[in-house]
Amino acid sequence: MPAEAVKWGERGVRINSISPGIIVTPLALDEFSGPLRNRKPSNSMKNSTKFFLFGWFLLSLFGMQASAQNNKPKTMTDKKILVAFFSHTGENYAVGHIEKGNTHIVAEMIAETTGGELFEIVPVKEYPTGYNACIDVAKREKENGARPAVKGDKAVEDYDVIFIGYPNWWGELPMPVYTFIEKHDWAGKSVVPFCTHEGSGLSGTERSLAASCKGATVEKGIAVRGATAQNAQDEARKAVQSWLKRIGF
Numbered sequence: 001m002p003a004e005a006v007k008w009g010e011r012g013v014r015i016n017s018i019s020p021g022i023i024v025t026p027l028a029l030d031e032f033s034g035p036l037r038n039r040k041p042s043n044s045m046k047n048s049t050k051f052f053l054f055g056w057f058l059l060s061l062f063g064m065q066a067s068a069q070n071n072k073p074k075t076m077t078d079k080k081i082l083v084a085f086f087s088h089t090g091e092n093y094a095v096g097h098i099e100k101g102n103t104h105i106v107a108e109m110i111a112e113t114t115g116g117e118l119f120e121i122v123p124v125k126e127y128p129t130g131y132n133a134c135i136d137v138a139k140r141e142k143e144n145g146a147r148p149a150v151k152g153d154k155a156v157e158d159y160d161v162i163f164i165g166y167p168n169w170w171g172e173l174p175m176p177v178y179t180f181i182e183k184h185d186w187a188g189k190s191v192v193p194f195c196t197h198e199g200s201g202l203s204g205t206e207r208s209l210a211a212s213c214k215g216a217t218v219e220k221g222i223a224v225r226g227a228t229a230q231n232a233q234d235e236a237r238k239a240v241q242s243w244l245k246r247i248g249f
Contacts, residue, residue, distance in 0.1 A: 141175040
């Protein structure tokens with residue numbers, strides 16, 4: 001029988017040339033060096049695999065640590081906190097005549113939980129005690145962009161976090177709150193809105209605060225129904241405390 005001529009073809013095919021025919025036998029090849037059958041990993045391959053696995057372990061470990069750091073809830077308990085608010089007494093929608101304003105009640109709950117200092121924004125000229133008369137004045141002030149004078153002041157520059165509370169009047173902050181805001185430099189401060197309402201929620205007041213408190217970070221606020229603040233204070237307190245916990249207090 002004629003001697004067998006062996007050569008390697010493309011794609012790992014062994015070609016046995018025997019006259020007159022050709023027998024083609026496929027074999028597995030690695031990318032560079034011929035058949036893999038019965039080959040044992042070299043020491044260099046073993047070392048490369050160990051280095052790869054060790055590197056993968058380190059990257060996974062650092063990734064988990066970074067993720068845990070990013071997911072750690074932020075805390076504001078070590079900050080100096082001011083709870084500034086405007087509130088209205090007298091006749092209010094859904095609750096009748098009240099001696100302590102709805103927003104005032106919520107402000108006290110926030111100060112009690114956070115240890116913040118309370119400051120009430122009080123206009124020099126009082127609003128009418130009657131509900132309809134009060135909302136009429138508030139509407140005219142909003143339309144005219146009024147800035148009613150307020151009694152006293154508190155330097156927000158001395159605080160890290162400033163809660164700002166107000167009733168939602170015509171989908172807007174009451175104008176005396178703007179008087180207070182525009183006296184101060186808000187750069188680098190955290191501003192936390194809260195309001196009382198009877199169906200309108202915060203409306204667009206978070207955006208209004210962001211535009212007015214230039215340079216501040218406006219956190220997620222809360223809206224509490226006035227009727228809840230007045231007549232279901234345990235429910236209101238629970239909602240306030242849950243919200244405060246979510247934002248880091």
